[in-house]
Amino acid sequence: MLTAMTVPESLVPAKQRDKSGDFMQKDENELxxxxxxxxxxxxxxxxxxGKYAAPYKAGTNLVLLDADVAKAFPTAEAVNEALxxxxxxxxRQRA
Incomplete structure (x- = not known):
């Protein structure tokens, strides 16, 4: 059973009014x-x-560095080399 749900007024798109205060309506040609x-x-x-579809589908790993870490390792290459x-x-410690 579906019940009616009230939507807060702040989430309902506002209707635009023209200079006279009346609601603006577009005719079919404008639409x-x-x-x-x-x-x-x-x-x-x-x-x-779909030029970027395959890379997007493959995904990426983004990591947000803290400011002090980013200062010490300013490029992706520097971060990768350190890791x-x-x-x-x-x-070596495990071996």
Whole structure:
């Protein structure tokens, strides 16, 4: 059974009013195409659908460094080098 749910007024999109205070309504012609003429995407070349889909699907590992750590290791290469060295040290300690 579905019940009615009240939505807080702050989450309901506000209707825009024109200068006279009446609610603004668009006619059907305005709803069809709201892009400006200078945004003619048919003239743009080189777009590739799904260009970044595979890397996005593979995922990334992002880590937020604290300020003091970021100061000591300012680049991704520096962080990776330090972590690889730490991994080698840990491996030697186990052996």
């Amino acid at each position: 069809e195409d709201e892009l400006r003429p200078e945004y003619d995407f048919s003239k743009m070349a080189g777009g590739v659908r 690889r060295l730490l991994m080698q040290i840990a491996e």
